[in-house]
Structures are given as C-alpha cells and as structure tokens.
Amino acid sequence: MRPPYKEEVQQISQEQGERNVAMAVCVQLAGRAIIRVVSRCEEAQDNCNLDLSECQLMQIPDAVYHLMRHTELKRCDLSGNVITKIPAKFAVKFSLITELNLSHNQMSKLPEELAELQALERLDISHNTFIALPPVAWRIPQLKRLLANNNFIIDVDVERLRHAPALELVDLQANPLPPRLHDLLQNLTGIRIELSPRQIEDWEDLNV
Template identity: 35%
Template sequence: MDQNQQELHPLYPKCEEARSTGILDLKMKELTAIPQAVFRFMACAEADVKECDISDNKLICLQPQLPLTFHNLTFLNLAHNWLSSLPAEIGDLRALEVLDFSHNLFYTMPGIVYQLPHLTVLYAHCNCISEFDLTKPIATDRLDLVDLRNNRLSHSFIRKLLKTKRTFRLELDDDESDSN
C-alpha cells in the first residue's frame, strides 16, 4: 500500500498490529470478503501471521489467498459467518492447530480438515452437518477435540460415529454420549 492507501484503508491499523504481533484480528468488521489491500500489505510487509480471527463477519466464501498469504497459521477462527465450504488451499496450512468454523452453514465436514497434520482442535458446532465420511483417514495424530454439538447428525450416524475408533474427545449434544 502506498501512503495514501494506508491512511485511507480502515483495516490498515489491524495489518500494522499483525505485522508486529503475528495476530491478524479482523473480527466483527462486517466483511463479505477479505479486502485485497490486506493481502497486498501483509505480503509486502512479509508479516509472519500465526493467528487469524475473521469471526463475526458476513463471509460467504473464503478466498484461497488467505492460506497462501498466511501459510504459517496455527490458529484460524472463521466462526459466525455464512460459509458452507473451505478452499482446497486450506490444506497448505501445515502448521494449523486450531480451526474454528462453528456457526456457519456447513452441511458436511470439509474434506480438507482430514489433511491437516498438526490439527489438535476442530470446532464445527452449530452448523447443518448431518454426516461425513468416517472411513477417511485423519492425517494428524495430535487431534484432541472435535466439537460437533448443535448439528443435524442423525441418530444412526451418531451410533456409527461413537463406534468408530478414535483417540480424540468428541463433543456432541447433551442427549448423546461420547463413549471414548
């Protein structure tokens, strides 16, 4: 960004802060997309962003540029948006440990989450998920928690899910039990 753009763009202070802290906080900005100016500035600044919070916005889709620009993310909060899918490039976030896409419009578990080798916590509660592929191998052996509360999981799917061998804690609705 040139000097005039920096002074005029309302997210410039957030980008400056991220450059020094490694935390990009874009929550509650009523964003329908991440502005290109954010990507340009952060790329030029060579900022090493480790955490990104884009919660409480109006995102319908997540641009593939996010994981390409912030490839060292360990924490990504996408909660409280209108997302129903994640770009395949999320799989390039090899260091990602915490992914929160709760309170969105997902109907199934995004296949890309199976490919994240350092994922430890997955928040997927309050979506529309009814079922997902239980046979797909999970790339991480670090997974500690998967939160699926307040989804549309059928009783038959829950029974299958609870019978599946797993090493992580599974959060389900109160009337369902985690037998792990």
C-alpha cells in the same frame, strides 16, 4: 404530459433527501470499517496476530494481503463477519498460521488449498452454514482441534476422520446429526468427539 404537482415535487425531494442521508451513513460506516481493517493490519505487523473480527467483511479484501505481505502471521481471526468463502490464495499468503477462527460467518465450504497450512493446529468453523464436515480438515497435517459446533451438519466421513493425521478433538455439538451417524461418532476411539445428546426418533419413543 402534466407537470408534477407541488406536493409530488416535495415528496420526490424528501425521498431523494432520505436516500442521500442513507448513502452518506453507508459511506461513513464503510469508511470506518476500512479504517478499522487497516488499523488492525498495522497491529498485526507487530504482534503477528491478525484480528479482523466484527469488521463487516463479506470477503477478505485484497488490501489485507498487500498490507501483510512482509509479516509472518501466527493467528488469524475472521469471526463475526458475513464471509461466504475463503479464497484459495489465503493458504499461500498466510501459510504459517497456527490458529484460524472463521466462526460466526456464512460459510458452507472450505477450499482444498487449506491443506497446505502446514502449521495450522486449531480451526474454528462454528456458527456457519456447513451441512458436511469439510473434507480438507482430514488433510491439514498438524490440525489438532476442529470446532464445528452450531452448523447444519448431517454428513461426516467417519472413516476419514478416524485416520486424520493429528486430530485430537472435534466439536460437533448443536448439529442435526442423523442418529446412526451420532452413534458411529460416539463410539469413535482415538479422537475426542463432543456431541449434543442424540435425538430420539419416533419409533424409539417407548412412551408412544
């Protein structure tokens, strides 16, 4: 086996150096993110409003539950992260929240345990990857406002929506709702449904 040439050694050394720099930057960014999370948890201990928006989170760190264990949270903002799911224990640990903002994440479903949030009045799941309006929404007893705009929703259980205990407003704008579902939602009474204009199907276009 021939020894590596000087140029190859230099290239390997340069690549290793670049990797080390990249790793150092990542560690520095991660450190800043951790410091930010801890700082915001400390703020929430005073004002009962946990703001973890734009914290580069892929999930809710267990440390958050530990830091907030003696605080009765009223609002929780997890927007602007890359979270894919909310764990079942969230509803147990933060059972008294009235507002939950999950917008601008990567979620496609919610745990059924969110129905245990007895005080939750406002839920924002906009700008995620939902293809159906999550069924748990009908079971949250005090939920008044559900923001689900800018998803990929094509399925809504209209009958269950109609009988939701407290819902007053559902925002479904900027979703690819099928025309028939769009019509059903538009004619729903008792709940304010916000919709984008219905897409005209090919067979309806009289100009063709």
